Amino acid sequence: MKSTLVVVFWALSLTGIAASMRLSSAQADRAAPPNAAIEIPVEYRDWRLISVAHEEGDLNDLRAVLGNDLVMQAYREDIRPFPDGAIIARLAWRHVASEENNAVFGRAQSFVAGAPTNVQFMVKDEAKFASTGGWGFAQVTDGKPVDAAGLATCYACHLPVKERDFVFTHYAP
Amino acid sequence: MKSTLVVVFWALSLTGIAASMRLSSAQADRAAPPNAAIEIPVEYRDWRLISVAHEEGDLNDLRAVLGNDLVMQAYREDIRPFPDGAIIARLAWRHVASEENNAVFGRAQSFVAGAPTNVQFMVKDEAKFASTGGWGFAQVTDGKPVDAAGLATCYACHLPVKERDFVFTHYAP
Numbered sequence: 001m002k003s004t005l006v007v008v009f010w011a012l013s014l015t016g017i018a019a020s021m022r023l024s025s026a027q028a029d030r031a032a033p034p035n036a037a038i039e040i041p042v043e044y045r046d047w048r049l050i051s052v053a054h055e056e057g058d059l060n061d062l063r064a065v066l067g068n069d070l071v072m073q074a075y076r077e078d079i080r081p082f083p084d085g086a087i088i089a090r091l092a093w094r095h096v097a098s099e100e101n102n103a104v105f106g107r108a109q110s111f112v113a114g115a116p117t118n119v120q121f122m123v124k125d126e127a128k129f130a131s132t133g134g135w136g137f138a139q140v141t142d143g144k145p146v147d148a149a150g151l152a153t154c155y156a157c158h159l160p161v162k163e164r165d166f167v168f169t170h171y172a173p
Numbered sequence: 174m175k176s177t178l179v180v181v182f183w184a185l186s187l188t189g190i191a192a193s194m195r196l197s198s199a200q201a202d203r204a205a206p207p208n209a210a211i212e213i214p215v216e217y218r219d220w221r222l223i224s225v226a227h228e229e230g231d232l233n234d235l236r237a238v239l240g241n242d243l244v245m246q247a248y249r250e251d252i253r254p255f256p257d258g259a260i261i262a263r264l265a266w267r268h269v270a271s272e273e274n275n276a277v278f279g280r281a282q283s284f285v286a287g288a289p290t291n292v293q294f295m296v297k298d299e300a301k302f303a304s305t306g307g308w309g310f311a312q313v314t315d316g317k318p319v320d321a322a323g324l325a326t327c328y329a330c331h332l333p334v335k336e337r338d339f340v341f342t343h344y345a346p
Contacts, residue, residue, distance in 0.1 A: 045221075045222075046221050046245075048218075048219050048221075049218075049222055049237055049239065051266075051285065051286045052225050052235045052236070052237050052266070052285075052286050053235070053271075053274075053283070053284060053285045053286070054227050054235060054268065054283075054284040054285075055278075055282055055283055055284075056281075056282040056283075056284070057278075057280065057282035059282065062225045062226070062227060062235075063225070064222055064225050064237065064345075066222065072219075091345075093224075093225070093345050095227065098226075100333070100334070100341065101226075101341060103333065104330055104333055104341075105228075105230075107230065109228055109229040109230035109232065110226070110227075110228055110229075111226060111227040111228075111229070112224065112225075112226045112227075112342075112343070113224045113225050113226070113343075113345035116345070116346055157277055160273070160276065160277055161273070168273065168274060168277075169285075170285070170286075172237075172264075172266050172286035172289070173289055
């Protein structure tokens with residue numbers, strides 16, 4: 001079975017059309033991640049903010065972590081594990097110096113979001129993704145869905161925070 | 174007239190109560206900012222994401238810029254100037270190294286949102302704030318509203334981007 005992308009990812013309407021896209025992390029011959037389609041609502045860019053982050057090094061990005069309503073409720077009411085249907089979206093953009101802002105501040109200190117790099121998703125479905133902590137993982141890089149081989153390390157990286165239901169990000173008040 | 178805060182800022186419900194608070198940037202004896210009350214809906218934390226940023230130096234923070242519905246529509250439909258009622262919220266948190274994330278990455282590169290520092294608002298009302306480009310400015314630092322003296326420099330800093338209706342932040346796709 002090949003990876004499929006039923007709805008082209010970056011066709012997402014900025015005004016938030018309520019359609020959904022279907023990201024398949026298929027390739028049944030691989031052990032991880034599980035061979036299960038992951039559906040991501042295209043309006044994820046309108047979800048609410050959990051927190052922000054910054055990665056130096058090769059990643060060199062600024063990040064926003066957004067959650068659907070089930071995720072936000074879980075954070076704010078301290079509900080763990082996250083319920084089925086919870087979806088977390090981690091957006092990232094190049095960490096770019098802002099000459100415009102620096103001119104105003106009078107020194108080089110300001111960085112803003114440049115070109116988008118990739119978007120990662122965690123989708124909670126305890127039954128479907130039982131072998132990876134109840135979470136399905138998906139990623140879109142440069143507008144293209146990453147296949148199962150590219151997602152094989154997701155779960156292992158999240159294992160150290162198993163006690164927080166495999167989610168790194170803390171809510172930023 | 175003294176600065177007043179009718180609803181305590183950090184009493185904001187995380188689940189998004191539709192009440193509103195009233196931040197007064199009063200002190201009529203000062204030239205700037207204009208003596209006009211600024212009302213900020215307490216549910217601003219649930220607004221949608223415009224972009225993220227990072228300031229080094231003394232600020233040393235990570236930022237998220239959120240907008241109410243009028244702001245998001247203006248960004249996405251390229252409407253300028255922003256219409257009356259548009260409100261932009263800039264949240265900031267300490268830029269803090271994440272030892273937990275670094276352990277997973279295998280090197281020191283990861284920074285996350287630490288303690289919140291301050292929240293700044295721009296409120297569009299062409300008539301009320303005619304002397305400052307149609308924008309009223311407000312800020313809450315450590316849970317307390319900043320008075321007019323503390324806001325006196327806002328407009329001057331935003332003047333360099335007058336052609337973008339005084340707004341620095343670009344939409345992050």
